[in-house]
Amino acid sequence: xxxxxxxxxxxxxxxxxxxxxxxxxxxxxxxxxxxxxxxxxxxxxxxxxxxxxxxxxxxxxxxxxxxxxxxxxxxxxxxxxxxxxxxxxxxxxxxxxxxxxxxxxxxxxxxxxxxxxxxxxxxxxxxxxxxxxxxxxxxxxxxxxxxxxxxxxxxxxxxxxxxxxxxxxxxxxxxxxxxxxxxxxxxxxxxxxxxxxxxxxxxxxxxxxxxxxxxxxxxxxxxxxxxxxxxxxxxxxxxxxxxxxxxxxxxxxxxxxxxxxxxxxxxxxxxxxxxxxxxxxxxxxxxxxxxxxxxxxxxxxxxxxxxxxxxxxxxxxxxxxxxxxxxxxxxxxxxxxxxxxxxxxxxxxxxxxxxxxxxxxxxxxxxxxxxxxxxxxxxxxxxxxxxxxxxxxxxxxxxxxxxxxxxxxxxxxxxxxxxxxxxxxxxxxxxxxxxxxxx
Numbered sequence: 001x002x003x004x005x006x007x008x009x010x011x012x013x014x015x016x017x018x019x020x021x022x023x024x025x026x027x028x029x030x031x032x033x034x035x036x037x038x039x040x041x042x043x044x045x046x047x048x049x050x051x052x053x054x055x056x057x058x059x060x061x062x063x064x065x066x067x068x069x070x071x072x073x074x075x076x077x078x079x080x081x082x083x084x085x086x087x088x089x090x091x092x093x094x095x096x097x098x099x100x101x102x103x104x105x106x107x108x109x110x111x112x113x114x115x116x117x118x119x120x121x122x123x124x125x126x127x128x129x130x131x132x133x134x135x136x137x138x139x140x141x142x143x144x145x146x147x148x149x150x151x152x153x154x155x156x157x158x159x160x161x162x163x164x165x166x167x168x169x170x171x172x173x174x175x176x177x178x179x180x181x182x183x184x185x186x187x188x189x190x191x192x193x194x195x196x197x198x199x200x201x202x203x204x205x206x207x208x209x210x211x212x213x214x215x216x217x218x219x220x221x222x223x224x225x226x227x228x229x230x231x232x233x234x235x236x237x238x239x240x241x242x243x244x245x246x247x248x249x250x251x252x253x254x255x256x257x258x259x260x261x262x263x264x265x266x267x268x269x270x271x272x273x274x275x276x277x278x279x280x281x282x283x284x285x286x287x288x289x290x291x292x293x294x295x296x297x298x299x300x301x302x303x304x305x306x307x308x309x310x311x312x313x314x315x316x317x318x319x320x321x322x323x324x325x326x327x328x329x330x331x332x333x334x335x336x337x338x339x340x341x342x343x344x345x346x347x348x349x350x351x352x353x354x355x356x357x358x359x360x361x362x363x364x365x366x367x368x369x370x371x372x373x374x375x376x377x378x379x380x381x382x383x384x385x386x387x388x389x390x391x392x393x394x395x396x397x398x399x400x401x402x403x404x405x406x407x408x409x410x411x412x413x414x415x416x417x418x419x420x421x422x423x424x425x426x427x428x429x430x431x432x433x434x435x436x437x438x439x
Contacts, residue, residue, distance in 0.1 A: 005055050005089055013088040014048075022195045023049045030056065035170040035190040039177055041197060041318065047083050050141050050171050055089055057139050057169070058114050064136035068164070069117040070157065072147040074099055074265070075272075075293055077117045080143065084115065091115065096122045096132075099265035104404060106131050120148060120156035127163050138168040145172045146179040147291060158184040175318070176311055203326040204317060206343065209350040210333045217248050219332065220304060224254055224282065225356040231275075232300035234284045235307070235316050245304060246284045253358045256282035259289055269403065270366070270438050277399035277410035279366045279438075281359075290315040301329040310342040364398050365416050368438040369407040369428075377429055378402060382409055389426040390419035408438060 007027075011018070019027070022040055029036045030053030040046045054067050071077050074097035081095045094108040096118030102125065109116075109131045116123070116132065126132045140161065142148065148157060161167075161184055170187055177196060181187050211219040220234070236242045239260040246258035257271040257280045275283045276295050283289065284304075290312060298320045307313040313329075320327025330350065331339060339345055371377045379400045386392045386409065396419075398410030411419060416437065423435060 005058070005060075005087075007052060007056075010052070010055075010087045010089075014083075014086050016048075019048070019052075020045050022046070022193070023052065025193050025195075026050060027052055027056075029053075029191050029193055030169075030171075032191070033169065035172075035187050037172045037174070037181070037187075037190055037192045038195070039174055039193065040195040041175060041314075044195065046173055046175075047080055047143075050143065050173055051080070051084055051087065053171065054115070054139055054141060055084075055087060055091075058089070058091055060089075060091055060114075062114070062136075063112060065112045065114060065116055065133060066136060067115045067139040067141070068123070068137050068160075069115070069141040069143060070120055070123065070145075070148065070160065071117065071143045072119065072151055072153065073097075073288070073291065074119060075288075076143065076291065077119060079293070080117050084117075093117065096126055098122050099268075102126075112136075120153040120160060124156040124159050127160060134163045135166050137164050138166055139171070140164060140167055140169070141171045141173070142185065143173045144175065144291060145181075145185075146174045146176050149179065149182070154182065154184075158182075161185060175315065204320065205326070205328045205348075206317075206331070207328060207348045207350050208331045208333060208339060209352065211335060213335065216304070216332060216334050217245065219352070220245065220302070221249065221252050221254065222352045222356050223302065223330070223332070223350070224249070225358060226350070226352050227300055227359075229281055229359045229362075230299040231281050231295075231297055232283070232302055233289060233298055233316075233319055234282065234302045234304050235290070236284065236286060237305040237308070239286060241305065242284050242286055249282065249284070254282060255280050255361055256284055259283060259285040261286065261288050266406075270368070270408070273399075273401055273408040274366050274438065276401075277366060277408070278362055278364045279410060281362060287312055287316065289319070291318075293319060295319070299327055301327065303329065303331045306331070306337070306340060310340070313340070313342070361413075363413055364410045365413040366438040367409045367411055367416075368434075368436055369409060370405075370434040371428055371431065372403045372405045372407050374404050375429065375431065375433075377407065381428060382407060385423070385426070385428050386411065386419065390423045392419050 026049040077095045077097050084093050092113040093115045094113040096105050242258050242260050249256045257274050259271045274280045301320050317329045396412040396415045400409045
């Protein structure tokens with residue numbers, strides 16, 4: 001087997017000085033050739049811990065699919081794909097998940113990718129159609145396998161894993177220990193790497209705020225005003241409540257986006273992109289966002305409605321205080337509610353000021369650009385177009401995300417209308433492309 005992959009170079013590409021203890025332990029465990037289970041807190045660098053052993057096992061000269069990563073959600077699949085691409089292996093990867101056209105993936109699978117990342121249902125569909133050649137797959141990763149089981153993917157996972165006749169290595173990851181590994185996964189004599197601390201991250205503060213004699217919605221509005229212009233995720237238990245809270249905040253002048261499982265895929269991507277790039281500092285969501293979203297610098301997690309279990313509480317909080325950053329989780333209590341038993345009744349209480357001042361509106365807005373990777377458009381093309389034709393300075397351009405068929409670019413709100421007027425009639429890569437403010 002020929003390896004051209006260098007961990008040193010990968011770390012350089014990722015701008016990481018050194019691996020943490022868990023990542024080093026994972027690399028050591030992979031040398032034994034045995035299956036292993038990696039237990040680690042959310043936000044501890046787990047993705048890199050399983051990706052590095054996988055990439056080390058790949059043979060660049062072998063043009064077949066050699067590894068498969070199964071995940072419970074499309075967001076997690078896309079996040080892992082992004083980390084993999086950042087490693088700079090030069091080897092093809094494809095993501096397979098529901099919510100967008102299967103034909104796009106079929107096209108990507110014509111030339112076998114060395115690594116496939118996907119959700120159970122869509123992977124099973126491709127295998128049944130003969131789009132994925134399974135015999136050559138030797139390495140399987142089940143990331144957050146407990147969540148996949150919880151979401152009822154047993155049948156699809158059993159079918160997919162049963163199709164992998166050449167499997168030699170299995171890596172399972174989870175952020176919780178109390179899950180039985182089903183027999184169909186085929187684990188034998190697996191090592192267990194347990195990096196779960198059982199404690200909240202050292203940089204995570206937990207506080208409570210009480211609604212005294214007023215609606216919880218009013219308390220939330222006052223809380224956001226008190227916290228100011230900081231990135232925050234507000235968790236609710238139901239989609240209807242998510243939309244209700246989002247609409248209330250909008251009515252009161254708080255710029256926000258919402259996100260839940262019933263939304264169209266493009267609408268989800270627009271919402272997450274606006275939150276990532278600072279067009280909105282407030283994301284209202286269900287527990288769909290409690291896993292798999294890797295958005296840096298989230299400062300506050302607000303539990304508008306209590307999570308169903310302590311485990312969900314831990315996963316929600318895992319969106320903040322990631323790696324070396326600090327964060328705060330805030331429990332919101334109505335007059336009738338008390339803190340759940342897993343929290344200290346003496347948890348610090350936030351006393352809200354009597355007066356409210358709406359935080360300044362974000363300085364960014366998001367452009368929707370109707371062209372993407374499949375149109376051979378990249379970030380450099382977009383920056384060039386906006387600076388040359390749109391007469392913008394580089395400082396006026398924020399985060400750019402290029403998807404398969406469309407792209408998003410954050411631009412300074414104060415310059416947006418002038419820029420849109422300036423680019424009228426101009427082409428990107430000799431092609432007329434629709435560009436407008438993302439709705």
